[in-house]
Amino acid sequence: MKIQRMTLCGSVVMLIFCLVHSMAQVDTRWKMNDRNRPLPPVIDPGTASTQDSPGSPPSDALVLFNGKDLSQWVGAEGQPAKWKAENGYLEVVPHSGYIHTRQSFGDFQLHIEFAEPVPAVGEDQRRGNSGVLLMGQYEIQVLDSYHSNTYADGQAGAVYGQYPPQVNASRPPGQWQTYDIIFHAPLFEGDKLQRKARVTVLQNGVLVQDNVEIEGVTGYEPLAYKVVPNKLPLALQDHGNPVRFRNIWVRELAPGQ
DSSP, X not given: OHHHHHHHHHHHHHHHHHHHHHSOOOOTTSOTTOTTSOOOOOOOOOOOOOSSSOOOOOTTOEEEEOSSOOTTEEOGGGOBOOSEEETTEEEOOTTXXXXXXXXXXXXXXXXXXXXXXXXXXXXXXXXXXXXXEETTTEEEEEOOOTTOOOOXXXXXXXXXXXXXXXXXXXXXXXXXXXXXXXXXXXXXXXXXXXXXXXEEEEETTEEEEEEEEOOSSTTOSSOOOOOOOSOEEEEEOOOSSOOEEEEEEEEEOOTTO
Protein backbone atom coordinates (compact mmCIF):
# COMPACT_ATOMS: atom_id res chain seq x y z
CA MET A 1 0.00 0.00 0.00
CA LYS A 2 2.84 2.40 0.78
CA ILE A 3 4.32 1.83 -2.69
CA GLN A 4 0.94 2.50 -4.31
CA ARG A 5 0.50 5.74 -2.36
CA MET A 6 3.99 6.90 -3.33
CA THR A 7 3.27 6.11 -6.97
CA LEU A 8 0.02 8.04 -6.82
CA CYS A 9 1.74 10.99 -5.18
CA GLY A 10 4.44 10.95 -7.84
CA SER A 11 1.80 10.90 -10.58
CA VAL A 12 -0.02 13.88 -9.06
CA VAL A 13 3.24 15.85 -8.77
CA MET A 14 4.09 15.05 -12.38
CA LEU A 15 0.59 16.09 -13.50
CA ILE A 16 0.88 19.43 -11.69
CA PHE A 17 4.34 19.95 -13.20
CA CYS A 18 3.02 19.29 -16.71
CA LEU A 19 0.03 21.58 -16.22
CA VAL A 20 2.16 24.43 -14.91
CA HIS A 21 4.68 24.11 -17.71
CA SER A 22 1.98 23.92 -20.39
CA MET A 23 0.74 27.40 -19.50
CA ALA A 24 2.26 30.76 -20.28
CA GLN A 25 4.91 31.78 -17.77
CA VAL A 26 5.43 35.17 -16.13
CA ASP A 27 8.52 36.85 -17.56
CA THR A 28 10.76 37.24 -14.50
CA ARG A 29 13.05 39.72 -16.23
CA TRP A 30 10.66 42.49 -15.20
CA LYS A 31 9.48 43.71 -11.81
CA MET A 32 5.77 44.11 -11.14
CA ASN A 33 4.48 47.35 -12.71
CA ASP A 34 7.91 48.00 -14.22
CA ARG A 35 7.60 51.13 -16.40
CA ASN A 36 10.64 50.07 -18.42
CA ARG A 37 8.90 46.93 -19.62
CA PRO A 38 8.10 47.15 -23.37
CA LEU A 39 4.47 47.88 -24.10
CA PRO A 40 2.37 45.62 -26.37
CA PRO A 41 1.88 46.79 -29.96
CA VAL A 42 -1.20 48.91 -30.59
CA ILE A 43 -3.71 47.57 -33.11
CA ASP A 44 -7.16 48.49 -34.37
CA PRO A 45 -9.38 45.70 -32.98
CA GLY A 46 -11.85 45.88 -35.86
CA THR A 47 -15.63 45.79 -35.58
CA ALA A 48 -18.25 43.17 -34.83
CA SER A 49 -20.40 41.60 -37.51
CA THR A 50 -24.16 41.90 -37.85
CA GLN A 51 -26.52 39.64 -39.75
CA ASP A 52 -26.53 42.19 -42.57
CA SER A 53 -22.83 42.98 -42.71
CA PRO A 54 -19.53 41.32 -41.82
CA GLY A 55 -17.36 43.20 -39.38
CA SER A 56 -13.84 44.41 -40.06
CA PRO A 57 -10.86 42.31 -38.91
CA PRO A 58 -8.16 43.47 -36.49
CA SER A 59 -5.46 45.48 -38.20
CA ASP A 60 -2.83 42.78 -37.57
CA ALA A 61 -4.93 39.96 -39.08
CA LEU A 62 -4.37 38.23 -42.39
CA VAL A 63 -7.64 38.32 -44.35
CA LEU A 64 -8.34 34.92 -45.91
CA PHE A 65 -11.51 35.95 -47.71
CA ASN A 66 -12.09 39.54 -48.80
CA GLY A 67 -15.68 39.01 -49.92
CA LYS A 68 -14.68 39.01 -53.57
CA ASP A 69 -12.44 36.18 -54.68
CA LEU A 70 -10.61 32.96 -53.82
CA SER A 71 -7.11 34.36 -54.19
CA GLN A 72 -6.05 33.02 -50.77
CA TRP A 73 -7.35 29.51 -51.48
CA VAL A 74 -6.55 26.54 -53.70
CA GLY A 75 -8.20 23.22 -54.43
CA ALA A 76 -6.70 19.75 -54.32
CA GLU A 77 -3.02 19.53 -55.30
CA GLY A 78 -2.82 23.30 -55.77
CA GLN A 79 -5.46 23.45 -58.49
CA PRO A 80 -7.76 26.52 -58.64
CA ALA A 81 -10.49 26.41 -55.99
CA LYS A 82 -13.89 25.66 -57.54
CA TRP A 83 -16.18 27.12 -54.88
CA LYS A 84 -18.38 30.16 -55.58
CA ALA A 85 -17.31 33.62 -54.46
CA GLU A 86 -20.21 36.05 -54.84
CA ASN A 87 -22.25 38.61 -52.93
CA GLY A 88 -19.65 38.82 -50.16
CA TYR A 89 -19.52 35.11 -49.31
CA LEU A 90 -17.94 31.81 -50.31
CA GLU A 91 -20.27 28.92 -51.07
CA VAL A 92 -19.41 25.24 -51.26
CA VAL A 93 -19.94 23.82 -54.72
CA PRO A 94 -21.01 20.27 -53.80
CA HIS A 95 -18.56 17.55 -54.82
CA SER A 96 -15.94 20.05 -56.06
CA GLY A 97 -13.54 19.14 -53.23
CA TYR A 98 -12.00 20.73 -50.16
CA ILE A 99 -10.28 24.11 -50.41
CA HIS A 100 -7.01 24.97 -48.64
CA THR A 101 -5.28 28.21 -47.73
CA ARG A 102 -2.22 29.09 -49.78
CA GLN A 103 -0.41 29.98 -46.59
CA SER A 104 0.45 27.58 -43.75
CA PHE A 105 -0.18 28.23 -40.05
CA GLY A 106 0.84 26.76 -36.70
CA ASP A 107 -0.54 28.51 -33.61
CA PHE A 108 -3.29 30.99 -34.44
CA GLN A 109 -6.52 32.80 -33.72
CA LEU A 110 -9.08 32.16 -36.45
CA HIS A 111 -12.38 33.95 -37.07
CA ILE A 112 -14.83 32.49 -39.56
CA GLU A 113 -18.56 32.95 -40.16
CA PHE A 114 -20.92 30.47 -41.79
CA ALA A 115 -24.56 30.20 -42.78
CA GLU A 116 -26.50 26.97 -43.29
CA PRO A 117 -28.60 26.39 -46.43
CA VAL A 118 -32.20 27.59 -46.61
CA PRO A 119 -34.49 25.74 -46.74
CA ALA A 120 -32.96 23.09 -44.52
CA VAL A 121 -32.60 19.83 -46.43
CA GLY A 122 -31.77 16.41 -45.02
CA GLU A 123 -31.29 15.13 -41.50
CA ASP A 124 -28.47 14.11 -39.20
CA GLN A 125 -25.04 14.37 -40.91
CA ARG A 126 -26.65 15.16 -44.26
CA ARG A 127 -27.96 18.52 -43.04
CA GLY A 128 -25.68 21.47 -43.86
CA ASN A 129 -22.46 19.52 -43.28
CA SER A 130 -19.01 21.09 -43.71
CA GLY A 131 -16.03 21.64 -41.46
CA VAL A 132 -13.06 23.82 -40.56
CA LEU A 133 -9.90 21.71 -40.59
CA LEU A 134 -7.07 23.13 -38.50
CA MET A 135 -3.75 22.28 -40.16
CA GLY A 136 -5.92 20.24 -42.51
CA GLN A 137 -6.00 17.55 -39.77
CA TYR A 138 -8.28 18.51 -36.90
CA GLU A 139 -11.91 19.26 -37.73
CA ILE A 140 -14.22 21.69 -35.99
CA GLN A 141 -17.58 20.50 -37.25
CA VAL A 142 -19.89 22.74 -39.24
CA LEU A 143 -23.45 21.40 -39.34
CA ASP A 144 -27.03 22.59 -39.18
CA SER A 145 -27.65 21.62 -35.54
CA TYR A 146 -30.65 23.91 -35.04
CA HIS A 147 -33.51 21.63 -33.92
CA SER A 148 -31.81 18.74 -35.70
CA ASN A 149 -30.44 15.63 -34.02
CA THR A 150 -27.19 13.80 -34.63
CA TYR A 151 -24.56 12.10 -32.46
CA ALA A 152 -23.07 14.38 -29.80
CA ASP A 153 -19.49 14.55 -31.11
CA GLY A 154 -20.68 15.25 -34.64
CA GLN A 155 -22.83 18.34 -34.15
CA ALA A 156 -21.85 21.96 -34.75
CA GLY A 157 -19.09 23.12 -32.42
CA ALA A 158 -17.67 19.63 -31.90
CA VAL A 159 -14.07 18.60 -32.29
CA TYR A 160 -15.31 15.98 -34.68
CA GLY A 161 -15.47 12.48 -33.21
CA GLN A 162 -13.77 13.54 -29.97
CA TYR A 163 -15.42 16.34 -28.01
CA PRO A 164 -19.09 17.38 -28.17
CA PRO A 165 -19.65 21.11 -27.68
CA GLN A 166 -20.42 22.12 -24.11
CA VAL A 167 -23.77 23.53 -25.31
CA ASN A 168 -25.69 23.69 -28.59
CA ALA A 169 -25.39 27.39 -29.49
CA SER A 170 -26.60 27.06 -33.08
CA ARG A 171 -28.69 29.65 -34.88
CA PRO A 172 -31.41 28.88 -37.46
CA PRO A 173 -30.46 28.12 -41.07
CA GLY A 174 -29.78 31.23 -43.13
CA GLN A 175 -28.50 33.25 -40.16
CA TRP A 176 -24.80 34.02 -39.97
CA GLN A 177 -22.94 32.21 -37.20
CA THR A 178 -19.41 32.76 -35.91
CA TYR A 179 -16.54 30.56 -34.83
CA ASP A 180 -13.66 32.13 -32.93
CA ILE A 181 -10.94 29.51 -32.59
CA ILE A 182 -7.67 29.57 -30.63
CA PHE A 183 -5.42 26.75 -31.77
CA HIS A 184 -2.04 25.54 -30.54
CA ALA A 185 -0.32 23.09 -32.86
CA PRO A 186 1.15 19.77 -31.76
CA LEU A 187 4.87 19.64 -31.10
CA PHE A 188 7.06 16.89 -32.52
CA GLU A 189 10.71 16.07 -32.00
CA GLY A 190 11.63 13.88 -34.92
CA ASP A 191 8.85 11.32 -35.16
CA LYS A 192 7.93 11.56 -31.47
CA LEU A 193 4.94 13.57 -30.21
CA GLN A 194 6.02 15.91 -27.41
CA ARG A 195 2.82 17.91 -26.98
CA LYS A 196 -0.71 17.39 -28.25
CA ALA A 197 -2.64 20.08 -30.09
CA ARG A 198 -5.08 22.20 -28.07
CA VAL A 199 -8.11 24.18 -29.15
CA THR A 200 -10.61 26.64 -27.70
CA VAL A 201 -13.78 27.41 -29.66
CA LEU A 202 -16.46 30.05 -29.19
CA GLN A 203 -19.60 29.62 -31.28
CA ASN A 204 -21.70 32.75 -31.59
CA GLY A 205 -19.80 34.20 -28.64
CA VAL A 206 -20.44 31.14 -26.43
CA LEU A 207 -17.61 28.92 -25.18
CA VAL A 208 -18.15 25.43 -26.60
CA GLN A 209 -14.59 23.98 -26.39
CA ASP A 210 -12.39 25.01 -23.47
CA ASN A 211 -8.71 24.44 -24.24
CA VAL A 212 -9.23 20.74 -24.97
CA GLU A 213 -6.40 18.44 -26.00
CA ILE A 214 -6.97 16.98 -29.44
CA GLU A 215 -6.30 13.24 -29.34
CA GLY A 216 -5.24 12.82 -32.96
CA VAL A 217 -6.38 13.30 -36.55
CA THR A 218 -10.16 13.66 -36.42
CA GLY A 219 -12.53 11.23 -38.09
CA TYR A 220 -10.32 8.16 -37.75
CA GLU A 221 -10.09 5.29 -35.29
CA PRO A 222 -7.99 4.49 -33.40
CA LEU A 223 -7.12 8.06 -32.51
CA ALA A 224 -3.52 8.85 -33.38
CA TYR A 225 -1.27 11.65 -34.55
CA LYS A 226 0.52 11.85 -37.85
CA VAL A 227 3.92 13.53 -37.82
CA VAL A 228 3.42 16.88 -39.54
CA PRO A 229 5.42 20.08 -40.08
CA ASN A 230 5.11 22.96 -37.60
CA LYS A 231 2.77 24.76 -40.00
CA LEU A 232 0.16 23.52 -42.49
CA PRO A 233 -2.70 25.10 -44.46
CA LEU A 234 -6.21 25.46 -43.10
CA ALA A 235 -8.95 23.68 -45.03
CA LEU A 236 -12.70 23.99 -45.51
CA GLN A 237 -14.64 20.82 -46.16
CA ASP A 238 -16.89 19.95 -49.09
CA HIS A 239 -19.40 17.47 -47.67
CA GLY A 240 -21.92 17.88 -50.48
CA ASN A 241 -23.93 20.76 -48.97
CA PRO A 242 -23.93 24.42 -50.17
CA VAL A 243 -22.78 25.97 -46.87
CA ARG A 244 -21.68 29.61 -47.05
CA PHE A 245 -18.70 31.31 -45.39
CA ARG A 246 -17.65 34.94 -44.96
CA ASN A 247 -15.36 37.23 -42.93
CA ILE A 248 -12.47 34.78 -42.60
CA TRP A 249 -9.30 36.08 -40.97
CA VAL A 250 -6.41 34.70 -38.94
CA ARG A 251 -3.85 36.07 -36.51
CA GLU A 252 -0.68 34.06 -36.06
CA LEU A 253 0.37 33.52 -32.43
CA ALA A 254 3.82 32.97 -30.96
CA PRO A 255 4.32 29.20 -30.69
CA GLY A 256 4.09 27.41 -27.37
CA GLN A 257 2.10 30.05 -25.50
